[in-house]
Amino acid sequence: MTGKDRGFWPMRDLPVVVWLLAVAVVALAHPALPAPRWLLIHLLLLGAVSHAILVWSRHFADALLHTAPQPGDRRRQSARLVLLDGGALLVVVGVTTATWPVTVVGAAGVVGAVGWHGVALARQIRRALPGRFRSTVRYYLAAAALLPVGAVLGTLLARGLADPWDDRVTMAHAVVNVLGWMGLTVVGTLVTLWPTMLRTRVDDLGERSARRALPVLVAGVLVAAAGALVGLRPVAVLGLAGYLVGLALVAGALARTARARPPSAYPTWSVAAALLWLVGCLIAAAVLVGTAGSWAEAGDRFGWLTPFLAAGFGAQVLLGALSYLVPVALGGGATPVRAANAVLDRGGALRIAAVNAGLLVCALPVPSLVRVAASVVVLAALAAFVPLLFLAIGASRRATRSGVVVAGPLPPRPRGQAAGLAGVGLSLVVLAVAGGAAADPSALGAVRGMSGAGDIAVATGETTTVRVEAAHMRFTPDVVEVPVGNRLVIEVVNTDHDAVHDLVLATGPESGRLAPGGSARVDAGIIGADVDGWCSVVGHRQMGMVLEIRAVGGPPATAPGDTGGEGRAVDLTAEPGEGFTAYDPRLPPLTEGTVHRRTLTVSEVEREVAPGVTQRLWTFGGTAPGPVLHGRVGDVFEITLVNDGTIGHSIDFHAGSLAPEQPMRTIPPGESLVYRFTATRAGIWAYHCSTMPMSAHIANGMFGAVVIEPADLPAVDRSYVLVQSEFYLGPPGGTVDVDALADERPDAVVFNGYANQYDHRPLTAAVGERVRIWVLDAGPNRSSSFHVVGGQFDTTYAEGAYLLGRGEGGSQALALAPAQGGFVELTFPEAGRYPFVSHVMVDAERGAHGYVDVTGG
Secondary structure (H helix, E strand, O other): OOHHHOOOOHHHHHHHHHHHHHHHHHHHHHHHOOOHHHHHHHHHHHHHHHHHHHHHHHHHHHHHHOOOOOOOHHHHHHHHHHHHHHHHHHHHHHHHOOOHHHHHHHHHHHHHHHHHHHHHHHHHHHHOOOOOOHHHHHHHHHHHHHHHHHHHHHHHHHHOOOOOHHHHHHHHHHHHHHHHHHHHHHHHHHHHHHHHHOOOOOOOOHHHHHHHHHHHHHHHHHHHHHHHHHOOHHHHHHHHHHHHHHHHHHHHHHHHHHHHOOOOOHHHHHHHHHHHHHHHHHHHHHHHHHHOOOHHHHHHHHHHHHHHHHHHHHHHHHHHHHHHHHHHHHOOOHHHHHHHHHHHOOOHHHHHHHHHHHHHHHHOOOOHHHHHHHHHHHHHHHHOHHHHHHHHHHHHHHHHHHOOOOOOOOOOOOOOHHHHHHHHHHHHHHHHHHHHHHHOHHHHOOOEOOOOOOOOOOOOOOEEEEEEEEEOOEEEOOEEEEEOOOEEEEEEEEOOOOOOEOOEEOOOOEOOOEOOOOEEEEEEEEOOOOEEEEOOOOOOOOOOOEEEEEEEOOOOOOOOOOOOOOOOOOOOOOOOOOOOOOOOOEOOOOOOOOEEEEEEEEEEEEEEEEOOEEEEEEEEOOEOOOOOEEEEOOOEEEEEEEEOOOOOEOOEEOOOOOOOOOOOOOEOOOOEEEEEEEOOOOEEEEEEOOOOOHHHHHHOOOEEEEEEEOOOOOOOOEEEEEEEEEEOEOOOOOOEOHHHHHOOOOOEEEEOOEOOHHHHEEEEEEOOOEEEEEEEEEEOOOOEEEEEOOOOEOEEEEOOEEEEOOOOOOEOOEEEOOOOEEEEEEEOOOOEEEEEEEOOHHHHOOOOEEEEEEEOO
16 A cells, blocks of 8 residues: 555545444344345445455555556546445345346446456556565455356346255355455465564465465365355365365464464454354354255255354454554554554453354354344444444544654553453353343243142152153153152253243243253152143144143142133224224235345234234234235245244245245244245235144234236236234233134134224225225135125136136125135225125124225216
């Protein structure tokens, strides 16, 4: 970097800050954004990291090659950065809006900027004199050559690929961009930057190790990517292993340098932690991909690792390097550099401990709320760099103006200060974990020991300990015999792969919710009589998940607790409260793109389902029904399901045709999966949770509609979507009453999740307008006979076929069984209020009722 480039240069310094701020905003607002996981990773890696690579690889090339600056260098560098950042922004917009042409233009901009950068480096190395560290610039050239490959693969993914191509191309794309474009740049730079950051000389064997490692690393990237593309997982694993070998060749020199001068400040700690995450993630990727049973499973496993690779490696190496380089780039002499360094090193040990401990917690099978709390700590610790950067710039300028010269590195911290700060960082993570556990204590499987049914028995002083496994809706063993007077301790282990279970005894003790693989000890107390136990997860007991404790020589069993309710009265004549907002019944408009990406987050929310009546619902995206999806035949839907609930959930899209084992599998709390399907046939299709008992999950809110339009569907003036479902109300604040559900005794039958809501917020139309109403019966049990009082349908469409065209004939009702759907069309002859109902009249009287308000034409 030439002298004229020192100081604050907005095009060099500000975009990285903007990209990092965007990462923080998306992290905080992710539930309301499309494809938030994709956004977070690409804002960080494609935006912030790629910008930094273009800036600092050119800086190191200038320094290592000792080439004289050329006229217009800064102007051309600025143009490359504008092209890169503009292209990255277009990619983000194109993918999140499913507008593929915009994505293509953006990817072309990114490739153009990096290609231009690579050509400039190639010309620079040709005109430079032979030097010791030319190999570092060759790392940059190799990285620049790989980025276009990764960009093409990413553009194909944005267009939409069928399985298993999507998983294979996703892995190849990540390998080429993260290990190639980013990894090669980082490794090549650290050969000289790492000793400089540690303020010691370069290891004698460092440059030779780097030269030997480069072809090994490039080969590892190419083999891993090729193995993924051709569908050979062993080859992909071989490539990852080869990349690890290349890292090992360079790691020796870096480790020797660190032993000679151990890291003692935030920049070096951050870079060291980043390298450990890179190695750890690569080892984990090789093991997880190599042991996967299919590419779908391998894709899910690799996808699970990606955030840790991005945050642990990408974010930490970026912030560590910038914390060292920015003060140098600001210039002004030793004193301003020292002042800026001091600011950027504030709380360094605390931030490092918080980030890495928090990431480790997130990698463990912890409850969702604990993972969220730990993620917030990680985000805060990483985001602290941004305000510190601006404070460092201010400190540098003040030191420059003061004229006072203070030379040398920062003084060492007082003994124990770094350890104390690290302890504070770890304490923050512990507090976050405790806070998450407090918000959802049952998820930790805490045992609350209580006395058993032993008050009538004489204690023997002996303890019976048994192991009980919970899996497949059964306890094994499901009968436990205990001598009267013995204390019983039950070791409960959840051996299911995807379902949350617990054990509740009629006498009070319980295990708490156990995630897959979780365990707990339940102290049943002194056993003096038979005791019944069961799993209290909704529906599990009704499916036979019960445990019988037999007191040998004791009286008969105690009466088990009753998890069912008697239902609740629903006053359908009541008015909703002030501020009530009806579920929007309008069909969402079609988008231009053919790929639809959505994140559906499973959340447990208490919602009003009738005036003054609430239920704790399980939802897709916070509403029941979930969001309406709208597309055409041939469109690709990529749905990321995130389970932020407290039990296992899944999703089944009737609009796609594919083997259900992987995409429809139940995922435990805190996990996610990607469900991809191509809409090959038209209609209104249900989606719902398919976790058993399926009826309970659907009845408690886990359903929605996908509208796939038939070819050449005529335009109409208004389109509405109505989804009929039932509520079986448990106690206030509770979930579905599974006993009423089994007996088919609904308390309410509703359209779009609320009894009679369109009595109070009617649909609207005008005389003479053509109105299309899509109707789906989500069930789980009741059929529907959709009818508009005072109206006649001239078009009816059910289950993919027209039953009636626009002729002389008419239709009075559209009959639908659960999981069936269609649409009706009609025009209204005169102004007025037209009721619509399910003509199963008892259900209309339970809340399946609404109005269309028709105004004069």
